[in-house]
Amino acid sequence: MFSPLIENLIQALRCLPGVGPKSAQRMAMHLLERDREAAAQLAERLTLAIEKVGHCSKCRTMTEAETCALCDNPNRDASVLCVVETPADVLAIEQAGNFHGRYFVLLGHLSPIDGVGPGDLGIDLLMSRLDSEPVEELIIATNPTVEGEATAQFIAERARGKGVKVSRIAHGVPIGGELEYIDGGTLAHAFSSRQVI
Amino acid sequence: MFSPLIENLIQALRCLPGVGPKSAQRMAMHLLERDREAAAQLAERLTLAIEKVGHCSKCRTMTEAETCALCDNPNRDASVLCVVETPADVLAIEQAGNFHGRYFVLLGHLSPIDGVGPGDLGIDLLMSRLDSEPVEELIIATNPTVEGEATAQFIAERARGKGVKVSRIAHGVPIGGELEYIDGGTLAHAFSSRQVI
Known part of the structure; x- marks a missing residue:
């Protein structure tokens, strides 16, 4: 229904997690009708990130540097x-x-x-x-x-x-959670991992 | 917390309608970790669409051609x-x-x-x-x-x-709607626009 370039853009937006056909269409319309500047910036930053971002050689998190800020921090x-x-x-x-x-x-x-x-x-x-x-x-x-x-x-x-x-790390009932709403697996784990107080 | 290029990407993704900080982060992680090919395609299609898509000279809808497919269709x-x-x-x-x-x-x-x-x-x-x-x-x-x-x-x-x-076009109770859940304004409009059957 839309012209090919718009259809292609809608299709490409669906690669984003949680974005279905309706949201992709809404996003494409929004970008093209109202915010081409932000769209251009998004395209540019995507390209730059894909090209430059690799993994930290020490901890494997994502970073564009050789090692990430956390690995480089001498206070850790x-x-x-x-x-x-x-x-x-x-x-x-x-x-x-x-x-x-x-x-x-x-x-x-x-x-x-x-x-x-x-x-x-x-x-x-x-x-x-x-x-x-x-x-x-x-x-x-x-x-x-x-x-x-x-x-x-x-x-x-x-x-x-x-x-x-x-x-x-400990697994059990989350802080602020209510027992009534906790699933059985978590509750069983919380009992078997109980600690003396 | 992330490196600058990743932070910039997360920030840029927030220009999409309905995308908050958490979703933007999830999208950036997904694209960089799992689907760089789709991300590159998205960047490319965004750039192309921003550059080429204009408005139909007859009906003003968005299209990259001089006139859109609907205006060009002789059967309409x-x-x-x-x-x-x-x-x-x-x-x-x-x-x-x-x-x-x-x-x-x-x-x-x-x-x-x-x-x-x-x-x-x-x-x-x-x-x-x-x-x-x-x-x-x-x-x-x-x-x-x-x-x-x-x-x-x-x-x-x-x-x-x-x-x-x-x-x-007519405004009133949508087909399949239940009167109980229709807002007062719509219901009032439906009454005042009633038609003899």
Whole structure:
């Protein structure tokens, strides 16, 4: 119904997560009718980011520099290393604000069905960091999913061989949550992981 | 928290309607981590569309050609002209599928407070079409808002001077709607516009 260039743009906008045909159409109309300047800027920044952004050579998070700002910061505690699945997880933990150690980003989780093995997660790089850096504790903060747990187990076994203390973040009832609305799996986990007070 | 190029991309994604900081972050992560090819295509199509897409010289809808596919189609009924506010309105009417005439897109509505006057809506172009084309009926399908109604009144007065039959699409209870949930304004309109059956 629209002209080819507009149809192509609508189609391309659907690559964004959570954007269906209606939203893509609304976005295309908005950009073309009302905000071509912002659209041009978006195109330019997309191109620049695709071209330049790679991974930190130490922690594998995304950055356009050789190493990221967190790895470069000398004030971070090098004795604690936190393993997460994605760069967004780093952000979430930083926003919580009580962890002051360093990170390692797996960029995924073990998933044999999708062909994701230890090599894809940079686990050798992680192990070499345990050898070369004064890491005393490895905190594994992968997601509490089947794959995340399997990944955590795999890393824990490899790291224990290096004489490093390995811990897993706690899973249970979220703060402010109401028991009535918590799923059974979480509640069962909260009971089995109960702590003496 | 992210590196500057990523932060800039997240910021730029917020120009999209309905995209807040969290979604923008999720979109940037998705594009950079999982789908750089689609991201490159999006950037390219955005640039191309911004550069090439203009307005149809007859109906003012968006197109990269001199005139749009609907204006070029010789099978459309030239005796009925439908006036809408936006190109998306044309799409909605085409999808309903029972209108076979031609369109005129105002690209907005009269809004003195925003400095939008008859000149910005191409009303002179519309009037010259009424003179030069065999239009018998002008159907005004602007939105049933205060501005849309004012625009409809303004156009109706101008068009009546040309000896053209002017109509307004019906407003009332939507098909499949339940009276219980319809707002008072719509219901009042539905009563005052009741028709003998």
